[in-house]
Amino acid sequence: MDTARLEGLGLQVREDAAGTEAVLDLESSPLVNPVTRAFIPEVTFQVMGDRLIPIAPAAVVGLAPILVGALSDVSDIEALLSDAFNEHIFHVQRRSAELQVLGLAPRVDPETLELSTEVVDGDLAVMLVADRLGNFRVARVVRAGEELRTASGHTLELSEFRERVALTGYLSALFGEPASRPQPVPVGAGLVRFADIVEKFGAEALVPPRSSLELLAQLEVNGRPYRFAAARVAGRTFRGLLAGAQGKVWAGRFELDEFPGIVQMVADLLKVSPEAVRLVGPDAPQE
16 A cells, blocks of 8 residues: 555554554544543554554454545544444444343453453353454353363354353353263253153144244264254244264254254264164153
8 A cells, every 4th residue: 555645544654564554643533442431542553455454452453444445534534443443332232231131241351342251051161252243252161170272263143042041051062071972861950851842732732933942962973972952043943053072063053844853964964874873862750
């Protein structure tokens, strides 16, 4: 990018070992950190081709790059930067409210304005972090006091989880303790078998359109343990997850009418015959 072009837009340009940087003076219209209430008087950009990428201070890092080509003066840069910053604050507020509805505590770093939360289920603790557009990813997983180095990076859509138990169930299926063999799930402590529901309510009973519905199945495939979890998103659309001892194998959405059944779907995903897939049923209740 031509230095004269950047200076003509009202930017201060400097060169260093890392490349070209451009500084925008915001003294006349500073951004405001909503946590500390401190003003942000200037923003530093890394110049990459025809893009200005915010790199300082920490509160603006990760905001969308600004394309120089369509800019006419410094006010255009200020407006685009302000719009991106305010959009990020909106997503922080929106996602914080969703976390609170789920019974989770939102945390906003006062310097970076990064939103995070920790989901704890027994000896499993999963840290979720949102990007500047409010998209959550798994940043850290600790199981039984040990950090899982390969667990980070998994993304999820928070709005698909209507209750905290649905989110914890999903994360537990994804990162829960792998066993050498799948362990039967004991009936009790609130767990219900679908067979019991059909027996008690009949096969013609209906699930209302907006009711939540989650299920968990444990399987053995050629002697190896797997977990299959599914949760209703809306109507007849479900979100599914298959996880093994090494973590996630598959995750995605499916329509109930097109779902071939757990055994067949797992067989298709793992490219084995259905005979190699065995559902591990729950223990019978103790007398």
